[in-house]
Amino acid sequence: MSDWTTALGGRRVSDERVAFDTPEPARQAKERTVVTPLVHFGVLDVTGPGASKLLQGQTSAQVDLADGDYAPLTCFCSAKGRMLANAQLLRIDTERYRLILHRGLLEPLRDHLKKFAPFYKSELSIRDDLALLGLTGKEAHALAEVHFDVTPPALWHQVGDEEFQLLAHPGPQQRLLACLPLTRAEAIASRLAEQALLVGNAVWCLQDIQAGLAWLTPAHQDALLPQMINWEALGGVSFKKGCYTGQEVVARAHFRGQVKKRLARAQLEGDRLPELGTAVVDENGKSQGEVVAAELDAYGQVEVLAVLSTKEEIGPLSVDGQAVKLLKLPYPIERLDPESLAQAAG
Structure with missing residues (x-):
């Protein structure tokens, strides 16, 4: 250090x-x-x-x-x-x-x-x-x-x-x-x-959490598709370029709509910071995703980014016994081409 x-x-x-x-x-x-x-x-x-x-x-x-x-x-x-x-x-x-x-x-x-x-x-x-x-x-x-x-x-x-x-x-x-x-x-x-x-x-x-921006850590290395952290919605994937390692799988998931998990922003009703990778469970104790980032906010409550199931009805969720309140992401979950961002002036 x-x-x-x-x-x-x-x-x-x-x-x-x-x-x-x-x-x-x-x-x-x-x-x-x-x-x-x-x-x-x-x-x-x-x-x-x-x-x-x-x-x-x-x-x-x-x-x-x-x-x-x-x-x-x-x-x-x-x-x-x-x-x-x-x-x-x-x-x-x-x-x-x-x-x-x-x-x-x-x-x-x-x-x-x-x-x-x-x-x-x-x-x-x-x-x-x-x-x-x-x-x-x-x-x-x-x-x-x-x-x-x-x-x-x-x-x-x-x-x-x-x-x-x-x-x-x-x-x-x-x-x-x-x-x-x-x-x-x-x-x-x-x-x-x-x-x-x-x-x-x-x-x-x-503030990264509040921006819906997840940076991969060793806890999730080689575990998630880019779309599972909404990377294509942030302009992090070009679908107009040629081949790169993993491109076929990433493109197929995009064009066939096969992404079963997505990044979500949430607040926990508590002040205990969960470890990265901690399961997000439903009312039956079944895992519906896991935490990829967590920090205490200005009011002493935990805010998290979690990769969650895209199922429409998964019911109440919790992390380490703390109830989950889903929050709105600051961007739409849709493809954002980096080619258009490159031309943006602001």
């Missing part, structure tokens, strides 16, 4: 969690602009003359769309169409692409892609020398302009250069993700903290 977060006054709860002594951070984030180290994410670079062809054959994204402006969502699948990881794809220069994903899947994805890299004269490197910062709130864009000297991009787009990238993510408020050298992270976070509140990354994870 790097210590740049502890130098800011943070407390490393685990490799994937950092906390600060800020009271009620989720509640404060509803009213104030906040900054947080995104230690649950990591960076994997794919570099070389054949990097784009390597990725084109392995990822659900149309790689040509990643042009240094648009930074598409994507995923990597097994031959059976199950996701090995999902990520955001950036192009840094003509021979370098960057993947931002859950840090627990960095090594497994690198090792998977290593099997193909020599054929494309490409290399894979986990970038431990980079840090990720999240900036959220009504002043996020203004602060980014001042401290990063860039105009924030449109949703799922990027701005910056080879040293620094700024990305816009969806959520209940303005949300920006900055990727920058580790050597600059502490100083920049400190300057931002003069005008924004430092909070732990649980706040960002909660």
Whole structure:
């Protein structure tokens, strides 16, 4: 674990969690602009003359769309169409692409892609020398302009250069993700903290839940089709590109309507955080799905994303004895082509 977060006054709860002594951070984030180290994410670079062809054959994204402006969502699948990881794809220069994903899947994805890299004269490197910062709130864009000297991009787009990238993510408020050298992270976070509140990354994870955005973790590696986390509804699957590993299964599930589980957003009537993978059960104790993300909200209740059965009538549900209240997703469950997102100005 790097210590740049502890130098800011943070407390490393685990490799994937950092906390600060800020009271009620989720509640404060509803009213104030906040900054947080995104230690649950990591960076994997794919570099070389054949990097784009390597990725084109392995990822659900149309790689040509990643042009240094648009930074598409994507995923990597097994031959059976199950996701090995999902990520955001950036192009840094003509021979370098960057993947931002859950840090627990960095090594497994690198090792998977290593099997193909020599054929494309490409290399894979986990970038431990980079840090990720999240900036959220009504002043996020203004602060980014001042401290990063860039105009924030449109949703799922990027701005910056080879040293620094700024990305816009969806959520209940303005949300920006900055990727920058580790050597600059502490100083920049400190300057931002003069005008924004430092909070732990649980706040960002909660806002991902509220955005209906699920990042695959080791708990669900090689277990879910992309559609089971609504990835095609977020523009994370191109149905207009050629073949990639798992493409046939993913396309068949889409065109034949064979998706039996879907991502749902919910609130639990309680404050006990369930473990990832915990079953969502019906009144007869039968599993109807499982939890893929969970955080405490501003009012001390648990909000979750869960992959649930698409059956119309499954009745009352619960997780670890806590009743489930289904909440509305902030997007429709329908195909959103990344080709149209690439052309969006905002």
